[in-house]
Amino acid sequence: MSPSESVAISIDLGGTRYRVAAVSTDGRVLARLTGRSAAEYEPSAVIDDLVAAVKRIQAELSASHFVGLGVAAPGPIDEEARIVLVAPNFPRWKDVPLAAELERQLELPAYLGNDANLAALGEFRHGAGRGVHHMVYLTVSTGIGGGVIVDGRLLLGSRGAAGEAGHMQIAADGPRCNCGNHGCLEAFAAGSGLARRALAAIEEGAETTLRAIGNTVTAVDIGEAAAKGDALALDLVESAGRALGVGVRNLIHIFDPSVVVIGGGVSQMGALLWDPMRAIVASDPYVAFRGSARIEPAALHDDSGLVGAAVMVFEPEVAGLQPRVRTA
């Protein structure tokens, strides 16, 4: 690393822990720390933790030039006002001016973005979407989030809430979703949806090796059972793959992207999930006529969001934001 390398600080406020990293302009993670869950604490205590973590990283990379700080947060935020409106997994967080507070304490320009949007941005600049102008990203994890690059810029929409493809309804009579609706993409294919469907099938008497696990069954269990040939697990994973295929196909019709990038833990189930997904997309006559968009796994794995938060710092316009003047 050159002595005066430009570096961005990235913070990913995950549901189970937060992560803080230093990221170079070419998307390398130079240093990282993992902290405690933000869920159990008051926002002010978490902010104190984050400030301390950033200072440790700054001390470790003391020769670097710190350009700014980017925060990836789940749930509804106000990008322009830099406020976390509601954090689904953090019950005590409401209207927290997170970026302004970090900016004040750390004397670094600070930006705030939605975690799925920033993961899209990371994959666009440094991952599976490099070199294209139009990209759709889906993260298939506990829930399903999305982010879209249009003409080389992140799509924010009128209130910063664009890209929420997880609540695309693909079947009015489909399984119940966390949001209260039925048949959302998330209800079919996210980890929470898979687990809920497995439990329902077990209650209805399905023969499955998952029965031994009981109420704590997760998408990881389902993936492992499917790989071993469990019929229920295979059905669920195939159904998730088909649902993702419908979602991807719909998004191709709507955005005409060059590439669709799929990340998140559930996306790592391999061919059992990807084959039915690709088959549904390939079966679409219009998509076939136009030359199907590539469908690629995320290249940055767990770091898409951290890297994307750094892209937001280095290139705020690409994240749909106004550059901030350096405060110190």
Add this chain to the structure above:
Amino acid sequence: MSPSESVAISIDLGGTRYRVAAVSTDGRVLARLTGRSAAEYEPSAVIDDLVAAVKRIQAELSASHFVGLGVAAPGPIDEEARIVLVAPNFPRWKDVPLAAELERQLELPAYLGNDANLAALGEFRHGAGRGVHHMVYLTVSTGIGGGVIVDGRLLLGSRGAAGEAGHMQIAADGPRCNCGNHGCLEAFAAGSGLARRALAAIEEGAETTLRAIGNTVTAVDIGEAAAKGDALALDLVESAGRALGVGVRNLIHIFDPSVVVIGGGVSQMGALLWDPMRAIVASDPYVAFRGSARIEPAALHDDSGLVGAAVMVFEPEVAGLQPRVRTA
């Protein structure tokens, strides 16, 4: 009209007829001609017709300054190469360099766009989407087309095919669509889908006043029968409204627009269609949380596409295109 008013020529290549108009910078249609259907003739004969029609309009508005010419075409086109690739209703049209030929013969910079995209552009600049930056437009007619404004510009996508919301699948086991899939939005709510579903119900023995019309039943007949209380027609229109509601809700999740504009003949069925559509959108907890996007009928009616083609001429960047140098 001032002597040197700037005017764009617009051509709308409809399925049943073409239309040629002169449009002012503020979106007024100053003159118009309706020609024969393009479907029955060779492209060269249609181009001869169009050139003659444009010259008549130029003669009529001889004091105007003609800035350029915009063509709205159905089906897949290549905006940058200005070629009509395939025209669904014009079997003899394949890879027709329509805009280049009109530009050559008329000595006016000529642009080509998709009809639904340009209708979106017309509504954005001069109709129900004035003043917003993020807008989704759906035209519900024989088929369902769409166009999206993102950050004040038309979304084209990587190959100019973005906005095809009509083939968003909302039910894998839904009615068969023209495209070969099942359960596309178009199969539920477009005129062709409504007519096909009415015929299928009649064949299955449904009691309905539509039976007297027989095989030629149209969406207009269904709308009229519904207004008179025919149970089958009411069911079909309500089902179309609900399907549109799902489509609109999904598009709100994906684009977070300020307004969703709905045009096209089927959209004029009134409350029987609009009430179930609005109810589905309003029932979505996320949409409710964020403050629902407005849903508005198209303000320019049949002229959205003609006006949008003129916007493409006056502001090519807003249509996602490079400005063309005037050739004469």
